[in-house]
Amino acid sequence: MLQKAVRFHEIGGPEVLRYEDVEVGAPGPGEVRIRHVAVGLNFADTYFRTGYYPVKPTCGIGVEASGVIEEVGEGVAGFAPGDRITYTGSPLGAYSTARVMPAGSLIKLPETIAFETAAAMTMRGLTSSYLLRRICPTLKAGDTVLLHAAAGGVGLIVSQWAKLLGLNVIGTVSTDAKAEIARAHGCDHVIRYDHEDVPTRVREITDGQGVAVVYDSVGATTFQGSLNSLKRRGMLVCVGTASGPIPPIDALQLAIKGSLYVTRPALADYIADPAERAELAGELFSHVAAGRIKIEVNQRYALEDAVQAHRDLEARKTTGSSIFVI
Structure with a gap:
């Protein structure tokens, strides 16, 4: 046929x-x-x-x-x-x-x-499902997460689902139009990563604490900023590499920055x-x-x-x- x-x-x-x-x-x-x-x-x-x-x-x-x-x-x-x-x-x-x-x-x-x-x-929905329901089971209502590419397909689903779970969501976007889309789908705060320093803004929003989890689908260009946005014992979820692969991880830096966790999950395993x-x-x-x-x-x-x-x-x-x- x-x-x-x-x-x-x-x-x-x-x-x-x-x-x-x-x-x-x-x-x-x-x-x-x-x-x-x-x-x-x-x-x-x-x-x-x-x-x-x-x-x-x-x-x-x-x-x-x-x-x-x-x-x-x-x-x-x-x-x-x-x-x-x-x-x-x-x-x-x-x-x-x-x-x-x-x-x-x-x-x-x-x-x-x-x-x-x-x-x-x-694909996007099942990805969002395991990111929120499997990766970090200690997340609870009131916790704050950082979501890169918040106006993308996964981002819009994650932000809506996160609000159902009572989470506070900080989203990053590249344009004002995308910022409006992200806000309309549940982002409490939106950062224009093209002209704002993401870790600095995250610390301002969270009174210096940082976020519990970063969902990073961008990769190379956001990796270091994502680490710097986490609170003590926070988790970086490297879920994509739109800007290129993440650099090699220096395990000692994870300890220095607050006993951080990093994971690179794949939907297939969930x-x-x-x-x-x-x-x-x-x-x-x-x-x-x-x-x-x-x-x-x-x-x-x-x-x-x-x-x-x-x-x-x-x-x-x-x-x-x-x-x-x-």
Whole structure:
């Protein structure tokens, strides 16, 4: 069955992405064939394209999509043709109109969640879920956290969820427009990192104490400032490297700066257990269906416009979530 997919045959900039015909066959044992309705666009996709995350030279791209199961292979339990599903994770290949993939990667999608919403939030929402519900279980109502890229897809979900937990949120952004978006989604304070010193402002806001946790998806350019924003025994969560990899960590500096903690988590390790994945997804879906967390789909692209989508993403022209509509 001939379908369309975006693939790349060499690493490089957005221009290496190709919109191609691909053959999608029948699912094998333990697999399903899915017809996509919407596909998520994530900054992590650029890591594969540039070779920061090594993959095969000829490869599909994309880790997140929603759609409908068309056919199930032998031995698949719990899923049937016609089921609405969403997913995030390997194998790559979500930038496609249809695909075959392992049934074990799928999450059933409630009727209360639209396909576009699911594609915009499955990766970002599950990331937000484990960041707030698993990484630092000692966080409590009244604690203050620092959230970099507060107007991004993960940032908007984390800030809303953090407010549900009673946390105070300081967000960093690059423009006044993004500052307004961040405030509208729960940030109590917003710092323009392009012309304000983040650690200084954090100390001013927290009466010199610093924050309990920093969620840093930016990486190289924010790492030192993030450490300097933490209170004694605070935790830096390095959840992304949009500006490049973080530098080597000097363990002694963690002691000097207040017995700090640093972690570099990966979503895959928090959704590998089907029971834990179901628990995190269930809480996420419940908040979204009830309107307690709103998913902002602010950019929509056609699949054949993947090159432009990646250019916009890397130029930080996007806010909230971005998706491809099939």
